Structures are given as structure tokens and as C-alpha cells.
Amino acid sequence: MPALRVLSSLDAARIQWYHFKAIIVAGMGLFTDAYDLFCIAPIMKMISQIYYHKDSIGTALLSTSYAIALLGTALGQIIFGYLGDRVGRRKVYGLCLLIMVFSSFGCGFSVCTTRRSCVMVSLGFFRFVLGLGIGGDYPLSATIMSEFANKRTRGAFIAAVFSMQGLGILMSSAVTMVVCVAFKNVAGEGSLEKTNAAGSETLAPPESDIAWRLILMIGAIPAALTFYWRMLMPETARYTALVENNVVQAAKDMQRVMSVSMTQIDEDSSLEVQQSPRSSYKLFSRRFFSLHGCDLFAASANWFLVDVVFYTSNLLLSQIFNFSNESIHSTSVYDSAFEVAKVAAIVAACSTIPGYWFTVYFIDRIGRVKIQMMGFFLMAVVYLVAGIPYSWYWSKHEKTNKGFMVLYGLIFFFSNFGPNTTTFIIPAELFPARFRSTCHGISGAAGKFGAIVGTVGFLWATKHHEDDVFLDVKRVRIAFLILGGVCIAGMIVTYFFTRETMGRSLEENEDEIGCTTSAESSSANVLFPR
Numbered sequence: 001m002p003a004l005r006v007l008s009s010l011d012a013a014r015i016q017w018y019h020f021k022a023i024i025v026a027g028m029g030l031f032t033d034a035y036d037l038f039c040i041a042p043i044m045k046m047i048s049q050i051y052y053h054k055d056s057i058g059t060a061l062l063s064t065s066y067a068i069a070l071l072g073t074a075l076g077q078i079i080f081g082y083l084g085d086r087v088g089r090r091k092v093y094g095l096c097l098l099i100m101v102f103s104s105f106g107c108g109f110s111v112c113t114t115r116r117s118c119v120m121v122s123l124g125f126f127r128f129v130l131g132l133g134i135g136g137d138y139p140l141s142a143t144i145m146s147e148f149a150n151k152r153t154r155g156a157f158i159a160a161v162f163s164m165q166g167l168g169i170l171m172s173s174a175v176t177m178v179v180c181v182a183f184k185n186v187a188g189e190g191s192l193e194k195t196n197a198a199g200s201e202t203l204a205p206p207e208s209d210i211a212w213r214l215i216l217m218i219g220a221i222p223a224a225l226t227f228y229w230r231m232l233m234p235e236t237a238r239y240t241a242l243v244e245n246n247v248v249q250a251a252k253d254m255q256r257v258m259s260v261s262m263t264q265i266d267e268d269s270s271l272e273v274q275q276s277p278r279s280s281y282k283l284f285s286r287r288f289f290s291l292h293g294c295d296l297f298a299a300s301a302n303w304f305l306v307d308v309v310f311y312t313s314n315l316l317l318s319q320i321f322n323f324s325n326e327s328i329h330s331t332s333v334y335d336s337a338f339e340v341a342k343v344a345a346i347v348a349a350c351s352t353i354p355g356y357w358f359t360v361y362f363i364d365r366i367g368r369v370k371i372q373m374m375g376f377f378l379m380a381v382v383y384l385v386a387g388i389p390y391s392w393y394w395s396k397h398e399k400t401n402k403g404f405m406v407l408y409g410l411i412f413f414f415s416n417f418g419p420n421t422t423t424f425i426i427p428a429e430l431f432p433a434r435f436r437s438t439c440h441g442i443s444g445a446a447g448k449f450g451a452i453v454g455t456v457g458f459l460w461a462t463k464h465h466e467d468d469v470f471l472d473v474k475r476v477r478i479a480f481l482i483l484g485g486v487c488i489a490g491m492i493v494t495y496f497f498t499r500e501t502m503g504r505s506l507e508e509n510e511d512e513i514g515c516t517t518s519a520e521s522s523s524a525n526v527l528f529p530r
Helices: 002-012 017-038 040-051 059-086 089-108 119-148 154-187 189-193 208-218 220-232 237-243 247-257 286-320 333-366 368-387 390-397 402-416 419-425 436-461 473-497 506-511 518-523
Strands: none
Touching: 002 237, 002 247, 017 040, 017 059, 017 089, 017 119, 017 154, 017 220, 040 059, 040 119, 040 154, 040 208, 040 286, 040 333, 059 089, 059 119, 059 436, 089 119, 089 208, 089 220, 119 154, 119 237, 119 419, 119 436, 154 208, 154 333, 154 419, 208 220, 208 333, 237 247, 286 333, 286 368, 286 402, 286 419, 286 436, 286 473, 333 368, 333 402, 333 419, 368 402, 368 419, 368 473, 390 473, 402 419, 419 436, 436 473
């Protein structure tokens, strides 16, 4: 069949410049995603002092500010994932980027400048819209890269796209620190010590209201710079050949951007792809669930579980490592944000980014399932080591004990050299081309609902009262133990329900019926008993 000749040519294509260009163009969306999602922690520190003065932001408002972008992301993954299968990856891809650019600027232009005004409502609205664009970028970036890549290095290419998140987290911290230092130096120390008429509180300087807005708007720049190159990308050959049934155009598109060797294909209408009865079923039909229902469950459940852990760990990072013994409101607005960003930068540089690139190197050598199980297992071990003695040891030394910082860094290392990356890769390899983006979006949306459960649930669970500034030690210990249990659950789901996709074409993965255990999938591909 002509379609098979086109696809086999892609699977066997040598690594070339266009692969790396696609990684940068697709990865810059993930870079922007991470920047926008993870810069909110230091910004909320700044907003707390700028608008709330002597009061801290209540847990309800703080959890809402975290959840609103994640909710938008979940909806964006479902909506744009579906549209990516209906109208094409390329058309929707540019739209998601435009939404991210304009909503990032919108966050910076959030109206009003007083506490009792609409500033938080306005910021929440633009963060929600930003989440829609971010959500759409997840399934489209993974699907596009999986459909462009050859089967030998496909995992490394998709992981490299996802690894741009680490650079985005590091950049958000770096930009926050630079902006805080710059505004502090320009304002001068004297202006940072103003108090109200009663002398009971330190007021943030007026120009600090510009600082947090600037940090948010800078996040739009990388996405805007890659819009032109994203629009030049052709539709993927697999979508054109298998969904649009236009094999000739698929061959032309690939030969325009890549050096591939394929048999000459006649422009004869008789060469249109004829769908077999096996591939004629619809999304969510009985046939779909019998073939791919278990795969969709495994991808969604694993992503849900890892995002509970990953986003909760990021949230607790800014809460636990409070290196100043002074009240947050007795320090400069810039200093408090700087400290949060500095800790995040250290963790990103020493743990998060190395974890991503370990996955890039090993993903096509070890396999997705083994890396995912290893990551879940070692995160569970770290959480138990940190959690069991937390109330009587770690909590009394966490500000000075480097051992606890190393333990916390290992969580992020094994998350990214583990399930945080593999859950992004596997859904892009399991499903048929006409459902691939949709199913990836559903899996990712399950993950973001897990992130909401983690951030909102654990934020409330680790404080005695809504207005508490510091976390309760005993509750943090329980949270660590629960997160360890979540990781063990992820390891179990991975072992029993997740199929290995390494070294096989997307069409071969599509044809195998789930579910198989990891051991069976990697050895004999024996069906798991239903």
C-alpha cells in the first residue's frame, strides 16, 4: 500500500536537521507552558504583599489562583486535542500559540491596582485563557513529534521536546530574580521601608505592581518568536495519509522538509488509502474500548497519579523552604519573591533538567515502562525517607540541613527521569492516527485534574486554618507519606496496564490489543488475561 511506503520511509529515516528544528519549534511551546505555570509561586508572594499588606492571602484564594490555570489547561487539552484530530495538527497548533501569547500579555495588563478591586478576578480570567492555550500545546506537540520521528529514536525526540519544560522553569526563576533585583536597585533601600500611618506594617513600593506584571508578560516572548516557524511546518505525513487519505500530498510534504527515500508514488486516485474494517470504528465505540480502552485507562491513571505528586511537590517547595525566620511582611516584596525563585532555580538546575536529559538518553535504550516504574518506585522511597522522620528530625533542620534539600531534589530528578516524562510520551505512541491527539489530550487532562487535586487538596490539608502562613509539621509528614503511597499506586498501574512502545512503529503499537503487563510486553507480547 502507498501509505505504508510513506510511513515506513519515515520510520527508517536517518536523523537530520529537520528533526532538531521540530524539537525546538515544538519544544518552545512547552518552554512557555512551564514558564507560565511555574512562575505563579513567586508572583503570589509579591501580590500578597502588594495588595494584602498585613494579611496573608487566604488558602481559598491561593488555591484558586493555582487551580484556575490548571483547569484551563485540562479543558484545552481535551478541546484542542479533539480539534487536532478533526481539522489537522498544524492548523490548531498555531492557534494555541496565539492564545498563549495574547493571554500572557493579558495577565500583565490585569486591571485595577487595589486589593478590593478586580485585579485577582482579571488575573484569574487571563490565567484560565492562558491555560486553554497551554493545554492545547501538550497533545499537539507530542503527536506532531511522534509522527515526524523515526521509530528508532522517537522516544528521545519526544522527550527532548518535553525537556524544554525544565528550561522554562529555570527561565521563569531567572527572570523573576533579575526583575526583583533590578526593581530593588532602581527603587533604592529607602523606598522599601515605607510604613503606613499607624506604623504597623511595611508597604510595598508602588513600582512593585509593575514588576510582577512584567514577569508574566516576558513569558509571551519565546512563544511569539517561534510562531513564524510553527506556521511553516507542514502537516504530518501520518495525518495526511491516514486521516485525510492523501498519500501523494503526504509524500510531497515529507520530501519538502526531509531527505527520505521512498518509492515513486503515482498521482492516481486509485492509490487512496482504503481503510480496513479493523480501522473503521469510531472514538469511544465498543470496538475502540475493546482495543484501546485499557491503554487509555493506563495513560490517564498514570498521568493523574504523577501530576498529583509533581505539582504538590512544586507547591510544597515554595512553602517548606522558607529560609527567612522573619514574617513575610517584614521583608522586602522583592526579597520574598527572590528567595522562592532562587530555590526553584536551584532545584531546576540540579534535579529537574538533569532528570529530563537522562530520560532523553535512556528512553530508547531501557524503554518507557521500565523508566516509569523505576521513577515511581524511587520517588516512593524518597517520600518515605523524608516523611517518616519529618516531624521529629527534618522539620527541625530543613532550613540548614543539606540532606533534606538533596532528598527533595531527588523527587524532581526521578519524577523527570521517570513518569513525568514517560506519561507525556506513551499516549503519543499507542493510539491510531485519527484518535491520537484526542486520546493524548484526555490522558493529559486527567493529569491536570490530578494536579488540581494535589495543589488544592494538599494546600488545605497541610494547614490548620485558612489564614495560616506556615505549614503544619505533622500534616506535612502525613502528606509526604500519602504521596509515597500515590507513587506506589503508579508503579502498580504501570506494571499491570502499561504497554511498552519502544522500537516499534506507531502502526505496530496501534495494532496490538491492550492490556499487557510490562514484563509480557517487553518479552513475548502475551495478552494480559481479561
